[in-house]
Amino acid sequence: MSFFLRIYFNAVFGALGGLMGWLLFGVFGDKSSSTIGQQLLGGACIGGFIGYFIVGVDAIRDGSLLRFGRLASIGVLLGGAGGALGMWWGEVVHDSLMQGLTNWNEGFKATLSRIFEVLSRGLGWGLLGLAVGFSEGVASRSLGKMSYGMLGGAIGGFLGGVLFGLIKTLEKGSEGSMHVLGGVVGLVILGACIGALSALVQSVFQPASIRVLRGWQEGREYSLLKASTLVGRDEAADIALFRDMKVEKKHASIQRSGNRFILFHQAGPASPTRVNDEPVAQFRPLGDGDRIQMGNIVLRFQLRAAKQKEVSGKVDSGKNVSGK
Numbered sequence: 329m330s331f332f333l334r335i336y337f338n339a340v341f342g343a344l345g346g347l348m349g350w351l352l353f354g355v356f357g358d359k360s361s362s363t364i365g366q367q368l369l370g371g372a373c374i375g376g377f378i379g380y381f382i383v384g385v386d387a388i389r390d391g392s393l394l395r396f397g398r399l400a401s402i403g404v405l406l407g408g409a410g411g412a413l414g415m416w417w418g419e420v421v422h423d424s425l426m427q428g429l430t431n432w433n434e435g436f437k438a439t440l441s442r443i444f445e446v447l448s449r450g451l452g453w454g455l456l457g458l459a460v461g462f463s464e465g466v467a468s469r470s471l472g473k474m475s476y477g478m479l480g481g482a483i484g485g486f487l488g489g490v491l492f493g494l495i496k497t498l499e500k501g502s503e504g505s506m507h508v509l510g511g512v513v514g515l516v517i518l519g520a521c522i523g524a525l526s527a528l529v530q531s532v533f534q535p536a537s538i539r540v541l542r543g544w545q546e547g548r549e550y551s552l553l554k555a556s557t558l559v560g561r562d563e564a565a566d567i568a569l570f571r572d573m574k575v576e577k578k579h580a581s582i583q584r585s586g587n588r589f590i591l592f593h594q595a596g597p598a599s600p601t602r603v604n605d606e607p608v609a610q611f612r613p614l615g616d617g618d619r620i621q622m623g624n625i626v627l628r629f630q631l632r633a634a635k636q637k638e639v640s641g642k643v644d645s646g647k648n649v650s651g652k
Contacts, residue, residue, distance in 0.1 A: 330539060330549035335527045337389060341381035342523025346515035348381075349374030349411075359511070367419055368412040375411015375456045378519045379403035382460055382526065383467050390545065390568040402467040403460070410459020414485070418452020442497045449493030450486040457485020457522045464526065468566070472553035476530040484525030488518035536589055536631050538582070543625030544571045552589065557582045559622065560595075567627075574599060574623030582614070589614045589629065599623065 353359065353373040358366055381388075383403030387396035425444040461481030465474020492514035499510035534551040538559075550557075550567045559567040560579035569575045576595035583590045593601040593608045601608045602621040614620075616631040 330547055331531055333547075334531060334549065335524050337385055338382060338523035338527035339520040340523075341385045341388070342378055342519035342521070343516045344519070345378035345381040345523075346374065346517070346519030347512060349377035349519075350512050350515045352377065362419070364416065367415045371411035371413070371415030371456070372408040373411070374515060374518075375414065375459065376404045376408030378411070378456065378522060379405075379407015379460045379463050381519075382523045383407070383463050385523070389548070391570065392563050392568055394563040395568075399467040403463050406463035406466065407456070407460050410456045410462075414452040414455035414459070416452075417455055418448045418489070421451050422448035445497055446490055446493035449496070450489035453489030453492065453518055453522075454482050454486035456518075457481030457483070457488070457526070460485075460522055461526055468554065470554040472535075473530060473551070476533050476553070477526050480526035480529030481522050483529070484522040485518070487525065488521030491521070492518050534632055535584070535587070536629065538567055538620075539628045539630060541619070541626040541628050543623075544569055549630075552582060552584065555584050557584075569622060569625050572623040572625050575625060579622050580608075591620065 350373075353370045357369045357373065359370070380400045380403045384396045384400035387393075387399050422444055425448065426441060458478050458481055461477030461479065462474055464477040464481075465471065495510045495514040495517075530551060530553070534553055536552040537549050538552060538557075539549045540546050545568075554566065557566045558578060558581050559565060559569065560577050561568070561570055561572075561575050562577040565578070569579070576599050579593075579595045579599065580601050581592045581594060583592060590611050590613050591601070591603065591608060592611045595601065599622075603612050603614070603618050605619075605621075614629045616629065618629045620627040620629060
């Protein structure tokens with residue numbers, strides 16, 4: 329359930345970013361103009377807001393305002409740059425493709441023009457998705473999150489851009505409210521695709537995760553993509569465990585070394601950390617399914633490789649039963 333919730337929240341906040349970007353561009357820009365300046369401004373507004381919400385979505389869910397401010401500012405800057413570059417590049421690609429159609433008949437030329445517009449939108453907004461994924465990695469200081477986020481963001485941006493291009497080609501010739509509706513729906517879909525695909529790829533390829541079984545954010549799942557993951561009540565904590573005063577601000581950290589994950593207890597003796605009901609004095613290697621307790625909060629450590637074996641075993645057992 330937490331897997332789908334993560335994708336859901338990323339999609340919703342990405343869609344909200346697309347809507348807000350469209351509104352901001354409507355205030356400060358001119359949607360009827362196709363100059364380079366307006367392309368850069370429009371792309372910056374759209375990309376900035378999509379990056380703002382997607383990069384800051386985890387902090388929003390945790391209720392961490394200080395961390396949201398830091399993450400969202402990075403999302404605005406890099407998302408805005410990616411959006412501006414993406415919108416400009418999409419127009420360059422479209423114009424370059426159209427130049428090769430000068431000698432074609434008008435009917436076939438019109439058909440290819442629509443195809444080229446859809447393709448160029450996808451390639452252009454793919455750069456925005458790439459920038460949003462890059463900003464996620466920069467904001468969290470995680471090379472893993474950066475690489476998976478960029479892959480998912482680029483796929484989502486291309487897919488969303490293609491859908492956006494389809495809507496724009498279908499709305500040609502329409503006027504008034506239908507023309508306006510097509511633009512805003514396209515950008516909402518674009519933001520949702522970038523957010524959803526970024527979360528999906530990160531969730532699929534994450535080497536391990538921590539799931540909250542009891543306490544603050546029960547049911548929430550956190551990816552372990554960094555070399556060192558801080559756990560505690562601190563605003564900068566990667567796994568934020570608020571509302572339990574028995575949890576220290578920097579209670580523990582989980583260090584990754586290859587395929588091994590080690591829990592380091594950082595709090596004092598008055599705030600014990602337990603793994604499977606056994607106190608951790610300094611550190612302890614983690615295995616799949618280990619239950620970690622800090623204060624009144626209970627977490628579970630999960631390995632992706634173990635999950636895959638479990639799913640594979642269930643499939644094989646199902647085949648054996650059906651074979652009988």
